[in-house]
Amino acid sequence: MSTTSIRPKIALIGAGPASLTLANILQNHSIPFTIYESSSTIRSQGGSLDLHPRTGQLALKEANRWDQFAKHCRPESDVTKLVDIFGEVCWDEGGADKHEVREEEKFDGRPEIDRAKLMELLHENITPEAIKFNKKLSKAVPSITEAKKYDLQFADGTIEKDVDLVVGGDGAWSKVRDLLTGVKPQYSGITAIEIWAFDVKEKNPWLANYVGEGSMFSFGEGRAVQAQRQGDGSLRTYASMRAPENFVETCGIDWNDHASARKAYVDQNFSDIGEDLKRVILESSDNLIPRTMYELPIGITWPSRSGVTLIGDAAHLMTPFAGVGVNVSMFDALELSKAIVAAWNGQKGLDEAVQEYEKELFPRAEMFMKKTEKNKRDHFSEDGTRRLAAKIRAFHAGELQGSKSEH
Numbered sequence: 001m002s003t004t005s006i007r008p009k010i011a012l013i014g015a016g017p018a019s020l021t022l023a024n025i026l027q028n029h030s031i032p033f034t035i036y037e038s039s040s041t042i043r044s045q046g047g048s049l050d051l052h053p054r055t056g057q058l059a060l061k062e063a064n065r066w067d068q069f070a071k072h073c074r075p076e077s078d079v080t081k082l083v084d085i086f087g088e089v090c091w092d093e094g095g096a097d098k099h100e101v102r103e104e105e106k107f108d109g110r111p112e113i114d115r116a117k118l119m120e121l122l123h124e125n126i127t128p129e130a131i132k133f134n135k136k137l138s139k140a141v142p143s144i145t146e147a148k149k150y151d152l153q154f155a156d157g158t159i160e161k162d163v164d165l166v167v168g169g170d171g172a173w174s175k176v177r178d179l180l181t182g183v184k185p186q187y188s189g190i191t192a193i194e195i196w197a198f199d200v201k202e203k204n205p206w207l208a209n210y211v212g213e214g215s216m217f218s219f220g221e222g223r224a225v226q227a228q229r230q231g232d233g234s235l236r237t238y239a240s241m242r243a244p245e246n247f248v249e250t251c252g253i254d255w256n257d258h259a260s261a262r263k264a265y266v267d268q269n270f271s272d273i274g275e276d277l278k279r280v281i282l283e284s285s286d287n288l289i290p291r292t293m294y295e296l297p298i299g300i301t302w303p304s305r306s307g308v309t310l311i312g313d314a315a316h317l318m319t320p321f322a323g324v325g326v327n328v329s330m331f332d333a334l335e336l337s338k339a340i341v342a343a344w345n346g347q348k349g350l351d352e353a354v355q356e357y358e359k360e361l362f363p364r365a366e367m368f369m370k371k372t373e374k375n376k377r378d379h380f381s382e383d384g385t386r387r388l389a390a391k392i393r394a395f396h397a398g399e400l401q402g403s404k405s406e407h
């Protein structure tokens with residue numbers, strides 16, 4: 001490595017999917033690093049994630065984690081049902097619109113994997129000494145003794161000195177980002193309740209049957225209901241709406257009382273939707289989490305700075321409406337790993353390699369953020385369901401190019 005020490009000290013902040021993907025690839029190249037994670041363990045809560053062939057799946061292949069993914073993912077969950085907000089079924093791949101998926105097409109679409117499984121397969125091969133838990137970064141500051149190096153200040157009062165490359169994989173509210181730009185996430189205009197029904201086939205066969213084995217989407221003006229079967233047999237649903245940023249605090253709903261909160265939320269905001277859709281919300285009675293959704297501005301960039309960069313949500317936080325966040329995050333990791341490996345092998349300086357990574361990152365992130373923004377607009381519009389149904393129909397009729405995951 002020509003522009004920095006022979007064995008640069010590399011710190012990855014956060015142990016999310018982006019950092020863990022990068023860590024696997026660096027480890028495969030025998031490049032040392034340390035991950036600093038604020039939690040006491042790998043954070044694996046959350047629902048299923050679908051990994052796309054040209055981004056998330058590709059990164060897993062480079063990380064040598066493909067076999068484990070292929071073993072644990074659920075291509076059979078890649079079936080979509082679309083229902084308009086008043087209850088009319090517009091597309092149902094589990095029923096009237098069923099089509100055979102050939103073996104060779106199994107991974108072309110959006111095979112789902114539970115977040116916990118994905119995190120496990122990304123974590124299990126990492127040398128335990130390379131991850132430090134309970135290390136919440138408070139601030140990263142330029143070293144006072146060494147030019148182009150950084151000191152990491154942690155919430156427990158400890159300091160890690162003289163880091164050559166700080167990679168911010170620390171998600172939405174990244175502390176590393178503060179070294180590069182003052183830009184912060186802004187409210188997306190959308191608030192959701194995330195509601196769960198556990199063991200749904202056993203406990204509520206109607207609900208299991210209605211949603212099917214994959215995902216059910218329903219879009220209307222200012223509102224959306226999205227339900228998705230999980231690998232552990234549960235059902236996760238988002239009932240989302242356009243609302244002011246302080247809706248959760250000011251709407252008068254007592255979120256601690258889940259049963260009354262579900263009913264009040266439906267009565268106030270979803271009283272006119274299809275009866276089946278109402279049932280999906282009201283009968284998802286095992287957990288409820290209100291979520292105020294944030295995003296970074298489309299086209300966010302920063303002036304390149306020696307020894308610091310970002311991957312994943314820290315670089316381009318988006319709402320989940322295009323289902324691309326984790327995919328783009330893991331792809332960032334793949335691209336940054338190539339830059340670090342090239343620098344490690346002396347093919348270019350570390351600064352140059354990271355600058356090249358960022359030059360590609362910015363337009364790529366912008367493209368996915370625009371796609372997400374478009375989906376957000378479409379999903380919360382009156383004819384959103386019908387337009388998506390028409391697009392899926394056109395894809396299956398061979399009228400659209402590309403793989404299923406791109407539509």
Ligand SMILES: Cc1cc2nc3c(=O)[nH]c(=O)nc-3n(C[C@H](O)[C@H](O)[C@H](O)COP(=O)(O)OP(=O)(O)OC[C@H]3O[C@@H](n4cnc5c(N)ncnc54)[C@H](O)[C@@H]3O)c2cc1C
Pocket residue numbers: 013014015016017018019036037038039043048049050135136137138169170171172173174175291311312313314320323324325326327328329
């Ligand atoms: C409700 C919801 C649904 C989603 N659904 C999908 C989907 O279906 N498909 C999809 O592709 N994407 C989805 N996403 C987006 C996806 O979850 C993210 O894009 C992805 O997790 C980003 O990975 P990451 O590693 O960049 O960040 P994160 O997953 O946020 O990981 C960041 C890590 O950094 C740690 N950390 C944070 N701050 C610090 C600190 N100061 N010091 C040390 N460690 C720190 C955190 O504990 C965490 O472990 C969804 C997101 C949400 C919120």
